[in-house]
Amino acid sequence: MTPPLHLSLAGQAVDVLREQVLTGKIPPGSRVNEVEVAQQLGISRGPLREAIRHLASERLLVLVPHRGAFVPDAGADDVRALFELRTALECAAAELAASRRTDVDLVRLREVCAESRRNYRAGQPFPYRLDLAFHQALLDAARSPHIAEQVRLVQQRVVLLRSGLEDDPSHQQASMEDHDELVRAVEDGDAARASAVMRRHLSRVCAQMLASLGR
Known part of the structure; x- marks a missing residue:
């Protein structure tokens, strides 16, 4: 076998x-x-x-x-298409997380946010693993395995395209603030706000990637 x-x-x-x-x-x-x-x-x-x-x-x-x-190279059309799909999936996941989260989920989300800030304050770049860990914790809270599997594949491709771009400290700081705000919305059980914060977060990340590509 x-x-x-x-x-x-x-x-x-x-x-x-x-x-x-x-x-x-x-x-x-x-x-x-x-x-x-x-x-x-x-x-x-x-x-x-x-x-x-x-x-x-x-x-x-x-x-x-x-x-x-x-290894695929980054193109503006690829970035836009990936973020269209990622936004649809992760906004839905954020809504579900706000409705279904447990206290254990909230603890995990806060832990990842805290670890991200510790790395940032120590002068280390915001590693893709912590970004993925945060979004995975949110997906775990949503309890929608089919959405989670599709998001995982899309996120990997976004990380791949970002690997060839320079780090932007202001972007890293903004991402951590977005994550903190998402946790607050999920903790409050506010599905509409969680979705709106996720949409704004992904729109900013997409715009930053396109700017780095000069497109």
């Missing part, structure tokens, strides 16, 4: 390769060097190619016939 992907060599390669793509270690527009990556992971190219196909199914890689796998 073939082991599940997450337990196999290919599954381990998926996790490592995804991290390299999302952190920009393999920059947007670059080709995945299969020989080099296989050597880094200590695996053969068979499991690596399986991992590449998996990430291509998530649209984190693009397979080009006779040329290999490439």
Whole structure:
């Protein structure tokens, strides 16, 4: 019996390769060097190619016939389309979170916000993991697994496109303030306000990315 992907060599390669793509270690527009990556992971190219196909199914890689796998580059149309979808999904999730959250959910949301501020005050950039952790905590509070799965795929692609852009400290500060305001709306059970804050937050993030692209 073939082991599940997450337990196999290919599954381990998926996790490592995804991290390299999302952190920009393999920059947007670059080709995945299969020989080099296989050597880094200590695996053969068979499991690596399986991992590449998996990430291509998530649209984190693009397979080009006779040329290999490439990390997608950012384009203005891609950014706008992704944020149209992300806004529809995450505004709905914010509304549901305000209606369904528990005290445990609120504790987790506050913990992520506090950790983000500690990193920021220590002079560290606002890492994508903490941004994803906040949105994941909000999705957990919404208790809508189908929305959560679609959001995860869209968020990954946004992180990928942002990996090639420069950090903006003022944008990081604004994002943390948005997250704090979202927590207050969810805590108050105000679904309309939670949705409005999420819409404003994502609109600002989209505009910042487009400005960084010079589009």
